Amino acid sequence: MKLFPNKLSQIHLVLLIAGFLTLTGNFTFFEKTLLVYPLSENLFFLGSLFIFHLTLLATLLLIFCFSKTIKPILILLLIISSLVSFSSNNYGIVFDHNMITNTFETDASELSDLISFKSILYFLIFGLLPSIAVWKVSIKKITFKAQLLERLKAFLILVVISTVVILSFSKHYSSFFRENKSLRTYSNPIYYLYSTTKFVSSKLAVSSEPFKEIGLDAKINKNSNLRRLVILVVGETARSDHMSLNGYDLKTNPYLEQEEVISFKKMTSCGTDTAFSVPCMFSLLDRSSYNHAKGKNMSNALDIISNAGAKVLWLDNNSSSKSVADRITFKDYRSSELNSICNPECRDEGMLTNLQSFIDDQNNQDLLIVLHTMGSHGPAYYKRYPEKFEVFIPVCKTNLLNECSREEISNAYDNTILYTDYFLSKVIDLLKNNSQDSDTAMFYLSDHGESLGEFGIYLHGYPYFMAPDEQKKIPAFMWFDESISRVFDIDSIKEKAELSQSHDNLFHTLLGLMDVETELYKKDLDLTAK
Ligand SMILES: [Zn+2]
Secondary structure, eight states, X not given: OOSSOSEEOHHHHHHHHHHHHHHHSOHHHHHHHHXXXXXXXXXXXXXXXXXXXXXXXXXXXXXXXXXXXXXXHXXXXXXXXXXXXXXXXXXXXXXXXXXXXXXXXXXXXXXHTTOOHHHHHHHIIIIIHHHHHHHHOEEOOOOHHHHHHHHHHHHHHHHHHHHHHHHHTHHHHHHHHHTOTTGGGGOTTHHHHHHHHHHHHHHHHHHHSOOBOOOTTOEEOOSSSSEEEEEEEEESSOOGGGOGGGTOSSOOOTTGGGSOEEEOTEEEOSOSSHHHHHHHHTSSSOTTTOOHHHHTTBOOHHHHHHHTTOEEEXXXXXSOOTTTTTTSEEEEOSSTTTOSOBSSSBOGGGGGTTHHHHHHHTTTOOXXXXXXXXXXXXXXXXXXXXXXXXXXXXXXXXXXGGGSOHHHHHHHHHHHHHHHHHHHHHHHHHHHTTTTTEEEEEEEEESOOOEESGGGOEESOOOGGXXXXXXXXXXXXXXXOTTGGGTTTHHHHHHHHTSEEEGGGHHHHHHHHTTEEOTTOOGGGOTTOO
């Protein structure tokens, strides 16, 4: 039996693929929709939604698919949609424009974490096989005029069908579009196509705007004669509620609990993914006004501190600095070239190996060192820690999280937190070794949180407006050595640690920690200010 007839018109091929994508790529979309509109009371509406999705997608495709473009476009869509639908079905991922940014900024090792037998099989059945069928099918050749007429007729029919469908269930559709905005984010491929358009336009906006230097008046005005040495640790995917320092049942912070650490218990992130959160947290702009076009095109906290006269260094064991360290010294620790602890994954601890000699080489210059960690990056949590940190068992040892129990996922994740706890204690040890001739402090905060299966959601990157707390509530810890504790008012910092704080505070807190004065500085946002 042949999958396709010998020859198809362009219109029929588009309709066929729009139907195939609507049917095979939208399991999560219909699953989430069924939770709001149960089948027993909404059978006809749900049927109409299927038709509406198909007609909308077909209309879109007809705008871009012509004799030369039809096959490449349909094949690209089939391939990408199969990967998108696998990620949505298995991890509940939503492909908004931040997730698209994240996808483009993901490196090969992060992608390899997502590959499994199941994902390859899924890709073969729903991506590759139909793509081969599209490639093989012959398309009827007709004159340009006939093509134009046929297309016009198809457009008209599709518009009439969509209009009839919407008018017949107008109440349902108005609640679907107005009150249940999150549902449409699962529509595949329509939502990721929309997000990609947004991503491209924001990229164009970034490149068209000139870079804006701000904080040119910044200067260091220290209240102490000692050199300032601050280490900022940017965490990855750590959740506030999985820290025993914040009351978590399991002892995930055995090392930090032995130190005088101040925990900011009500801290929230700027975004729900690395690509958005990292540049946002270093930006003068707050969460409500931040976008890449504005934020990446102006000096960030590190630029200003560097211009004020401190040495600023960024060591990266994550994906990149997301443009934050473009104008300061950057060192990549993701390979054994620089990182001395790779087994085979390069560990965060490796960033500390040669750090002392770097500190010694800077004479007496004030230093701000950023350590961008791999932390708890999922879904392969079990790969994120050396064997001896596998304390919480049994552990989920696959990247297909929905095949593990909640306990196994949580255990694997908690072991990553335990390793982070150990790593932070090593950072503190390094600072203690320098406290004779420096005022030292550590500030650790995660870039965003993580869903570990709550509400059937895994990983992170949900659009902020619909993201669960697990993806937004992050841990943040400060540690000060004895000499710097006389410069800052520790009691007032402890008071602020009990209040709601966010990534919006980081810009001003870093200026405060480095004693940098500028008219941009806002004391009320500095977590270390009295
Ligand atoms: Zn991240």
